[in-house]
């Protein structure tokens with residue numbers, strides 16, 4: 001497919017006064033006829049991005065398992081019995097080696113994730129070194145380390161961290177069904193610190209955890225009403241891992257997942273909307289619909305934090321089939 005015949009407007013900065021979205025307004029989007037919803041999402045997408053470019057992020061678990069939080073979907077929680085082994089923090093050299101390998105395969109952003117409620121001061125020393133070293137490779141950096149205090153946020157900013165990920169997971173009304181060891185406001189406070197420090201915010205959620213449509217709309221409204229909304233919005237489809245309380249959750253209809261992507265695109269027009277966990281269980285056709293709905297970022301590499309992901313060759317083949325290519329925009 002020729003890229004020269006396609007007109008698109010370069011990504012623009014978000015308006016300083018974002019449109020406010022009520023939950024009923026977002027729910028009304030979800031209820032649009034499928035073709036109308038996707039058409040509107042495509043129109044929005046094409047105003048802000050090259051519709052055929054996809055940003056590639058690789059995720060590495062720098063410390064796994066034994067987390068003291070009780071997130072019902074997570075195989076790394078010490079409350080769950082999924083068989084994920086506790087693994088202490090990787091050495092900085094191992095992280096840099098993994099980042100270099102990801103870069104050679106075409107990833108532009110490297111995300112470092114640790115299974116912590118919050119990092120200690122000692123943890124932060126290593127993470128800061130990792131961030132600096134990965135940046136020195138010329139990659140964008142992202143970290144997901146749990147809750148942060150002011151000092152830790154400043155340490156990450158000073159190290160040059162580009163993005164901090166902290167997901168809202170779900171709507172406030174459904175949150176208590178999934179997690180009890182920290183509250184919604186704790187999450188909002190961490191995101192506020194990251195924003196105030198001047199780093200880009202990566203925040204999204206998980207669908208298919210048993211939430212109803214209003215609650216799914218509530219998650220999107222929470223994200224879209226942040227001022228400004230996150231630059232990066234990972235939308236995860238629950239991976240039902242044995243040994244977690246959500247192992248038996250009812251599977252979300254694929255088209256409802258596509259609708260979630262479209263609604264995220266419409267309500268957060270200039271955000272990178274990332275197809276995240278659950279992609280390995282999706283057919284090429286469903287992924288293609290997600291791209292059509294406005295997804296323009298994927299996790300790239302065989303492994304997410306603990307669950308599987310399509311392999312690099314399969315992703316390359318899919319992008320080729322769709323006439324898509326890696327994004328070169330630093331956004």
Ligand code: SF4
Pocket residue numbers: 067068069070071074075076077078114115116117146
């Ligand atoms: S999602 Fe994060 S905070 Fe929750 S249990 Fe898993 S590793 Fe811990």
